[in-house]
Amino acid sequence: VATSMLHAQQNKAIYSEAEVPEYTLPDPLVAEDGTKIESASQWTERRRPELLELFEKEVYGKAPPAPEKISYEVTESSDDALGGIARRRQVAIQLTDDPKGPVLNVLMYLPKTDKPVPTFMTLNFYGNASINSDPAIHLPEGWLRNNKEKGVEDHKATEKLRGASEARWPVETIVKNGYGLATAYYGDIDPDYDDGFQNGIHPYFYEEGQTKPKPDQWGSIAAWAWGLSRAMDYLEENPEIDGEKVIVMGHSRLGKTSLWAGATDPRFAAVISNNSGCGGAALSRRRFGESVKRINTSFPHWFCDNFVQYNHNEDACPVDQHQLIALMAPRPCLVCSAEGDRWADPRGEFLSAHYASPVYELLGVEGLTTEKMPPVEQPVLSRLGYVIRTEEHNVKPRDWDRYMKFADAHVVGKKD
Ligand code: GTR
Numbered sequence: 001v002a003t004s005m006l007h008a009q010q011n012k013a014i015y016s017e018a019e020v021p022e023y024t025l026p027d028p029l030v031a032e033d034g035t036k037i038e039s040a041s042q043w044t045e046r047r048r049p050e051l052l053e054l055f056e057k058e059v060y061g062k063a064p065p066a067p068e069k070i071s072y073e074v075t076e077s078s079d080d081a082l083g084g085i086a087r088r089r090q091v092a093i094q095l096t097d098d099p100k101g102p103v104l105n106v107l108m109y110l111p112k113t114d115k116p117v118p119t120f121m122t123l124n125f126y127g128n129a130s131i132n133s134d135p136a137i138h139l140p141e142g143w144l145r146n147n148k149e150k151g152v153e154d155h156k157a158t159e160k161l162r163g164a165s166e167a168r169w170p171v172e173t174i175v176k177n178g179y180g181l182a183t184a185y186y187g188d189i190d191p192d193y194d195d196g197f198q199n200g201i202h203p204y205f206y207e208e209g210q211t212k213p214k215p216d217q218w219g220s221i222a223a224w225a226w227g228l229s230r231a232m233d234y235l236e237e238n239p240e241i242d243g244e245k246v247i248v249m250g251h252s253r254l255g256k257t258s259l260w261a262g263a264t265d266p267r268f269a270a271v272i273s274n275n276s277g278c279g280g281a282a283l284s285r286r287r288f289g290e291s292v293k294r295i296n297t298s299f300p301h302w303f304c305d306n307f308v309q310y311n312h313n314e315d316a317c318p319v320d321q322h323q324l325i326a327l328m329a330p331r332p333c334l335v336c337s338a339e340g341d342r343w344a345d346p347r348g349e350f351l352s353a354h355y356a357s358p359v360y361e362l363l364g365v366e367g368l369t370t371e372k373m374p375p376v377e378q379p380v381l382s383r384l385g386y387v388i389r390t391e392e393h394n395v396k397p398r399d400w401d402r403y404m405k406f407a408d409a410h411v412v413g414k415k416d
Contacts, residue, residue: 010312032318051300055263056116058318062304064205067230071094072093081136082132093231093233095227104230108182116243120247121248122248126202130166144166169181196212197212202218219301221253226396249272250273252344257362258272271334274336279302284310286345286351289342292310292311292313322352333385369382374386
């Protein structure tokens with residue numbers, strides 16, 4: 001009886017600071033053997049690779065290296081999109097050597113200029129056609145999560161899908177501010193349901209006789225992040241894009257993904273996490289809102305199997321999520337929370353940025369410039385930035401205004 005009561009208690013989500021257990025965070029600036037990290041080179045050569053490897057092994061799983069060559073095909077293109085203000089490009093990136101293998105369809109809207117443009121790279125939840133009602137966007141062909149309101153029936157896109165998520169994607173404003181937007185459907189890389197890794201990208205990398213990833217090999221989040229890197233391979237080759245100014249942004253599970261993409265791929269010039277929560281920006285040891293056990297139970301395919309050891313056992317994990325934020329350093333990184341998104345633990349997201357700050361400072365750049373969690377709607381847009389807005393778990397036009405202001409200051413170098 002006592003044990004089952006304990007389990008019931010443990011399984012109840014924590015929603016008050018008083019219930020947050022006491023915890024000690026692993027120090028980003030102390031190596032696993034106890035050595036203090038006191039110089040930028042010690043961080044870069046020793047501690048950073050060590051932490052990256054721990055996150056690979058214990059949390060997200062290790063992804064295979066980039067393919068030697070990527071092939072892609074421009075499937076559609078226009079220099080007169082969005083009422084004449086933008087160029088539209090649609091490109092199919094072959095993710096493996098197998099011509100029948102998965103293809104990542106990237107949609108781009110780019111400002112009309114002769115110069116290569118800084119660009120936001122962002123995965124989407126319902127296919128490229130969901131972000132804008134532009135009839136030229138190809139409808140997604142693969143499996144989608146059922147959602148009648150969004151126009152998905154029997155896991156297939158219908159015409160109703162067009163523009164169904166456009167409130168989250170202020171494309172015109174982005175383009176008018178001089179930024180490109182590149183987006184792709186995350187399900188092109190791996191459909192988001194637990195099928196034991198039989199579909200999507202994973203099987204293409206199995207050794208002979210292997211039927212699922214090993215406990216330290218990539219789950220779906222690592223696969224989506226790997227797909228972002230393949231998009232980056234292409235963006236770097238596209239002369240219309242400034243490959244040194246690609247900002248990876250993502251919301252929720254795709255916020256977790258953008259953080260992991262930023263950690264594993266230093267070509268991303270800046271990283272933005274929106275409402276990423278557990279397994280993203282939020283500290284796992286706080287167990288506030290969504291816990292490690294809960295996320296591993298609801299979404300067994302997101303993380304690697306080793307992560308399951310830390311269900312209700314967060315303190316045993318050699319890493320916590322502030323160290324993930326530290327892996328972005330010295331690149332600009334913006335952590336965004338929402339007051340109504342308690343499931344994602346806004347305070348835990350703030351604390352991650354706070355505890356990552358010493359790494360930025362060691363590297364000689366500005367960390368998070370506030371010690372205290374800022375009030376709602378008062379963004380702290382330092383190089384390591386944090387903002388909490390009002391309202392729910394979502395992406396709002398004003399979130400994008402902040403991403404752009406942040407990128408103006410730290411990626412493009414424009415002042416206010
Ligand atoms: C929730 C999940 C969160 C978050 C969210 C989303 O169900 O518990 O971790 O990822 O989904 O991606 O919308």
